[in-house]
Amino acid sequence: xxxxxxxxxxxxxxxxxxxxxxxxxxxxxxxxxxxxxxxxxxxxxxxxxxxxxxxxxxxxxxxxxxxxxxxxxxxxxxxxxxxxxxxxxxxxxxxxxxxxxxxxxxxxxxxxxxxxxxxxxxxxxxxxxxxxxxxxxxxxxxxxxxxxxxxxxxxxxxxxxxxxxxxxxxxxxxxxxxxxxxxxxxxxxxxxxxxxxxxxxxxxxxxxxxxxxxxxxxxxxxxxxxxxxxxxxxxxxxxxxxxxxxxxxxxxxxxxxxxxxxxxxxxxxxxxxxxxxxxxxxxxxxxxxxxxxxxxxxxxxxxxxxxxxxxxxxxxxxxxxxxxxxxxxxxxxxxxxxxxxxxxxxxxxxxxxxxxxxxxxxxxxxxxxxxxxxxxxxxxxxxxxxxxxxxxxxxxxxxxxxxxxxxxxxxxxxxxxxxxxxx
Numbered sequence: 001x002x003x004x005x006x007x008x009x010x011x012x013x014x015x016x017x018x019x020x021x022x023x024x025x026x027x028x029x030x031x032x033x034x035x036x037x038x039x040x041x042x043x044x045x046x047x048x049x050x051x052x053x054x055x056x057x058x059x060x061x062x063x064x065x066x067x068x069x070x071x072x073x074x075x076x077x078x079x080x081x082x083x084x085x086x087x088x089x090x091x092x093x094x095x096x097x098x099x100x101x102x103x104x105x106x107x108x109x110x111x112x113x114x115x116x117x118x119x120x121x122x123x124x125x126x127x128x129x130x131x132x133x134x135x136x137x138x139x140x141x142x143x144x145x146x147x148x149x150x151x152x153x154x155x156x157x158x159x160x161x162x163x164x165x166x167x168x169x170x171x172x173x174x175x176x177x178x179x180x181x182x183x184x185x186x187x188x189x190x191x192x193x194x195x196x197x198x199x200x201x202x203x204x205x206x207x208x209x210x211x212x213x214x215x216x217x218x219x220x221x222x223x224x225x226x227x228x229x230x231x232x233x234x235x236x237x238x239x240x241x242x243x244x245x246x247x248x249x250x251x252x253x254x255x256x257x258x259x260x261x262x263x264x265x266x267x268x269x270x271x272x273x274x275x276x277x278x279x280x281x282x283x284x285x286x287x288x289x290x291x292x293x294x295x296x297x298x299x300x301x302x303x304x305x306x307x308x309x310x311x312x313x314x315x316x317x318x319x320x321x322x323x324x325x326x327x328x329x330x331x332x333x334x335x336x337x338x339x340x341x342x343x344x345x346x347x348x349x350x351x352x353x354x355x356x357x358x359x360x361x362x363x364x365x366x367x368x369x370x371x372x373x374x375x376x377x378x379x380x381x382x383x384x385x386x387x388x389x390x391x392x393x394x395x396x397x398x399x400x401x402x403x404x405x406x407x408x409x410x411x412x413x414x415x416x417x418x419x420x421x422x423x
Contacts (some may be wrong), residue, residue, distance in 0.1 A: 007319075012062055013298075028068075028069070028264050029067075029069065030068050033064075033421060035420045036060070037059075037418040038416065038417055039059040039416040040057070040058055040059070040415045040416070041415075044410070044412075046408055048403055049412065054329075059088040059089075059090070060086070060087040060088075061084075061085070062086075063082065064082060064083045065080060065083075065139070065185070070401065071146075074147055075143070075145055076144045076145075077097040077144075078141070078142050080138065081138055083126070085133070119210045119212065122138040137155065138156065139188045139222055141156045141188065142154060142157045145183045149196060150196055151196075152193070155191075156191075158174075158186040159173055159189075159207060161229055161242065162253075163253075163267075165301050165343075166301075166303050166343070167303065168268075169282050170195070170240065173209060174186065179368060180221050181372060192208045202230070202232040204229070204231070205228065207226075207228075209326070225244060225247070229242045236259065237257070237258040238256065238257040240256075240273070243272070247325075249273060250272075253270040260287065261289070263290075264286075265284050274322055280308035282306055282308040283306050284304060286301060286304070296347060299344070302343075305338070305341070307332065307336065307339070308337075309322050311323060311335055311337070312320075313396070316401055317401055323335065334361070336397055339362060340360050341357065341359045342356075342357065344356055351375060351377075354371070355372050355373075355374070356370065357371075364392065364397055364399075366396035366398035367391055368388060368398050381419070382419075383419055386401055386416075387414060387415040388411070388413070394408055398410075
């Protein structure tokens, strides 16, 4: 039987932990955030969403998170509890082949998180209505042992590998989407993690992630991940060497990062021996740097990504099993083969910053542009406003994929306002 945690237990754990910590003279920290976002998404009349119900969709997102940590001597513990809510007047899209679970790919799916693939089910449905859903869940629950050279942590936690800025090649374990605007917290996975740091600055990391088959609900080794990474430096160039057995497929990866013209040039590549006996090699190259222009602090980046599992334009609606599985698992979010991404951030004042970016599919002349402005109203309150604009002809990845006669599965123009309070 899977381990389920009630909302009352989550709250009780959060209340009792500081008392236990105080009694044992632990160092203890308590924090978190409350986020509310309202979005207005506009669709063309031929978009599937407009055909099913409405061409103007309003969504309300709520994200409440409490972060707790305690440490005593060489031991640490972390517990993060979150409640997520989503209200929408969007029509329910049907399940379409090759679009993940449920229908979705790059920014098409905003469903709430579940634990159907994770070892422990630490998510409770609070509300499950057609136009509103809410879940309470534990996103971090770990205990660890830390010394100067040794790190051992067991439980729900997050690990990020690789140097991808928009896309990710070495980060196999629940990476952010390329269009993600909120990267405060990466969703945790149930894993055992270890690290050994050498005196010369090099280190070796290892992890093991146990998962369940979402269909049978059984813990199976073929859906787990076992990986190791060596990080070193040679003549001023940082490098990573990765070896993994991920969903029963061998993976070998390499990453480099070198200083170039006051910035950093990176390369990540991953070779995969897929189950049908073939091999695939995905890679990315990016460059980013910060500089001072006309009195403003400016940051910019550019990235090229080759998706070895990508399809030609004519096969977007009939993708390979390998691509479909990776979209469903949340490892890939695009259907094509080659992309470029670029972005720039300008600090207009100490409290106001602006960010703009674009992602373009090089084979079908489609893409998405994003822009947003952030205002730090106080030390604890931030306002974020922005909009996302897809472009491209019908039949392209971002312009809309045909799913019926004169009907297309497409992104809409998305305008949003987010308010965040940190405590």
